[in-house]
Amino acid sequence: MRASAIVVLVASLGGWLAPNARALAQDVAAPTPKAVIYPGDVIRDDMLADLPSTTPRGPLPVAETRAAVVGKMSHRTLLPGAPIPLDGLDKPRLVSIGAQVQIVYVEGGLTITTFGAALQDGREGELIKVRNSDSGVTVMGAVQADGTVRVSG
Structure with missing residues (x-):
């Protein structure tokens, strides 16, 4: 298609689009x-x-x-x-203060899971503090989409 034909096509569409764009948006x-x-x-x-x-x-x-x-x-x-x-x-809150959450640590092929009490509310991707139920140690981890808290070493 020649350049002049493309210009004519775009110009003719532009004539239709301009007055109808507002109506379509509304x-x-x-x-x-x-x-x-x-x-x-x-x-x-x-x-x-x-x-x-x-x-x-x-x-x-x-x-x-x-x-x-x-x-x-x-x-x-x-x-x-x-x-x-x-x-x-x-985003919806996935973890609430005081709720029992699963703490997950993954390193290579090793996965360790335990439970803890959330010390903060959290949404997906946020860092929150969790107290490990077994040791009493407070750790910080990222809230995952499934509501678990992933910690790193």
Whole structure:
């Protein structure tokens, strides 16, 4: 295809895209809670409804898709009919203070596991302190996706 034909094709598509881009963007329904979501609640898809495109979004960044909020934990009260602010969401807490957690140490082919009491809340990837139940020694490790705490030597 010659360069002039490509320019004509792009120009003709641009004529269609420009006026329709705003309409297409407005057709995307942002999520809103069906009922009040409280701090500490993990958001599920069945807790959400579609926000009408005419609802004002406000100056803060808000969730534009359900994928941006499902599985996240709210750390503020979210009200029905209102946009969900992104700064009101976080990864869910996998470890709670005082909970018994499995401590895992892996070095080469050697794996050692024991149990301990979490001294801090933790989300995936965060470093927390855990007291070894057998020795009483406090260790620090990273919270894994399965809720275990991985320590290194």
